[in-house]
Amino acid sequence: MRPEILNPLFAEVEVLKGVGPQVAKQLKKLGLTRVVDVLYHLPTGSIERVRAPAASAALLGRTVILELTPYQARENRSGRGPTRIFARDADGNTISLIYFNNPGWAKRQLPMGEMRIVSGKLEAYGDEWQIIHPEVAEAGKGPQPAVREPVYPLTEGLTNRRMGELARDTLERAPELPEWIEASQLARDGWRDWRSALVEAHREPGTDARRRLAYDEVFANQLALLLLRQSQRRRRTIPLPGTGELPRKLRLPYELTEAQRRVIREVRGDMGQDVPMLRLLQGDVGSGKTLVAVVAMLAAIESGAQAALLAPTEILARQHHATLLAQLDSVGVRVAILTGREKGRARDSVLMGLADGSIDILVGTHAIFQEKVAYKNLGLAVIDEQHRFGVSQRLLLSAKAERPPHLLVMTATPIPRTLTLTQYGEMDVSRIDEMPPGRTPVETRVISEERLTEVVDGLGRHISSGGQAYWVCPLVEESEKSDAAAAEERARLLRQRFGDDRIGLVHGRMKGPEKDAVMEAFASGQLAALVATTVIEVGVDVPNATLMIVEGAERFGLAQLHQLRGRVGRGTGKSTCLLIRGQNLTEVGRARLSLMRETNDGFRIAEEDLRLRGPGEILGTRQSGEEGFRVASAEDVQELAPIAQSDAQLLLDRDGGLAGPRGQAARICLYLFERDQAVGLIRSG
Ligand code: ADP
Ligand code: MG
Secondary structure, eight states: OOOGGGGGGGSBGGGSTTOOHHHHHHHHHTTOOBHHHHHTOOOOEEEEOEEOSSOOGGGTTSEEEEEEEEEEEEOOTTSOSOEEEEEEOTTOOEEEEEESSOHHHHHHHSOTTOOEEEEEEEEEETTEEEEESOEEEBTTBSOOOOSEEEEOOOOTTOOHHHHHHHHHHHHHHOOOOOOOSOHHHHHHHTOOOHHHHHHHHHHSTTSHHHHHHHHHHHHHHHHHHHHHHHHHHHOOOOOOOOOSHHHHTTOOSSOOOHHHHHHHHHHHHHHTSSSOOEEEEEEOTTSOHHHHHHHHHHHHHHTTOEEEEEOSSHHHHHHHHHHHHHHHGGGTOOEEEEOTTOOHHHHHHHHHHHHHTOOSEEEESGGGGSTTOOOSOEEEEEEESGGGSOHHHHHHHHHHOSSOOEEEEEEOSOOOHHHHHHHHTTSEEEEEOOOOTTOOOOEEEEEEGGGHHHHHHHHHHHHHTTOEEEEEOOOOSSOHHHHHHHHHHHHHHHHHHHOTTTEEEEOTTSOHHHHHHHHHHHHTTSOSEEEEOGGGSSSOOOTTEEEEEETTGGGSOHHHHHHHHTTSSOSSSOOEEEEEEOSSOOHHHHHHHHHHHHOOOHHHHHHHHHHHHOHHHHTTOTTTOTTOOSSOOHHHHHHHHHHHHHHHHHHHHHOTTOOSHHHHHHHHHHHHTTOHHHHTTSOOO
16 A cells, blocks of 8 residues: 555646646646656756846847836737837836737736836847747746746646646645665765755756656666565476476477577576576577577476467467477477467367366467466466566466466567666576577668669569568558558559569458468468568568568667568578668668668667667557656666666665665655555565
């Protein structure tokens, strides 16, 4: 239960002064629904105003604060044009104050003969000086214009002044919180207490105060992950040492790479323990992760347990299923598949096979971890292409089982080290940092969309010489519908030229069986080219496809482009990736695409992508909000995660139950950043 002290912060924004349904709706557009959201909605810059005794030519164009006395009002009777109120400064200069609407209000603000403090941008209009829509204050009464005013990210209908008022209101509601940061660390970094840091961060953007707030968030994240790790390690499960007998029967057409051997040792080492494995396997596209999974699953089976392999998409699940059937049938291992598509009798028979143990390996989409799926003895869960499977889902998976399965998570998204910390901090990490031999690196070229016909000609030559190709269509908007439309249009044009039976089309709006049929036709070589949206992004393996064309390449994330490029270069032949760019490319866009041309190194690309886009987006967590960060920027996370991790570890070493004063404060920090689940994992006693 969230501690009472935080309750005022988690109230809805409607409790704030003057916030009704209308303003609440505007705030919601900014993602602000509760007091705490507004409290952490920090200014990103500030307006500077010049306070001057009188107007002067030198001040033209500046935002000024002047003391003015109105002496004449000229309202436009015909209803056209603005209301002008003429006012004098201390030197006798006349400044006209201009209002385009609400003349009555303007005149009440600026009564004749009474001095007012007026602020706004001083402009020349012919020979006159004027200020349009100035802000007006009465000396010593109500809010006064400040020389510096913080500027907030806004949305239509919400003024900066209003946002500032709301921020002040939330600050008044913010309690003093007990300190979770070590006193010596506060002193070293010159950090203030939490509440003062917030006050300061709202007054003056870009200071150490903001950094402290970012630290708090990264600390909460790290502490939550460590708690998760600890609680997992306290659990016990069945060791699955295996015998190594089944893998020997596999008869692979190649030698394992050194990296594959090392990683297999690490995985098998974990599985031999009675502490459930929690391991992340990173390896670039095509580095041979599947085989590691296969060997691990065989070890589970040798030890009398079942294994499950979870794929993110239907297509990938089917592909894994086909690969495993081909590889394992002769070994006597029974493999089944379960996705949303298996229904009725087919589904029932799979469920029965799982319950009575006649199925050894189950491949599927998230359907395989649903409530109704009961395993006789699930010993190992392998999750492929992790980035769509977050911490809370991992928690659920292991919480369900009385004896948690060993968990192996595989990802081709080359995650920078610091992100590994913030997203997978509870896991051990293995890396396949070596490609199977004999691969020729993919040649990447960037081409302007003006040269589209040349690209189509090139495609023609490629397929008439027996090659296959992918053509990936741009993300038109963040919607599958419009992506599909673009892909359909592209397929139509290519079909006109190359024939209906040579060009396939897959997109996210197609039904599973329809998609599979097209993928199969492509894999078997029947189709020469496959027009697709990013549904083919992950995992699909067609070695004869050696040309990848990506339209609107600048609209993709770098990590995503890298994934797409990884679809080719899987055979021994030379492969090419053509990145077609739009005509209005920004400086940054240009730099990103040249990086793709320069390097095939997924980790370098990921680091760069992180720098350019921020952590949430790389991992696709920003939309879902899960594991997202409220204050901490990409840079903050980079810098602070290692520090926060060791601080959190130190705290847990001293006070594992988080019972002492700092421990209690840390609990509050977890709740503040909505890591409520983690609090439940704190060791009691
Ligand atoms: P990913 O890591 O992207 O999942 P895969 O496991 O799909 O990669 O492997 C890519 C291709 O490389 C597959 O066709 C696989 O059979 C092959 N492969 C895996 N390991 C080796 C190896 N040691 N030597 C040669 N080819 C390999
Ligand atoms: Mg794979």
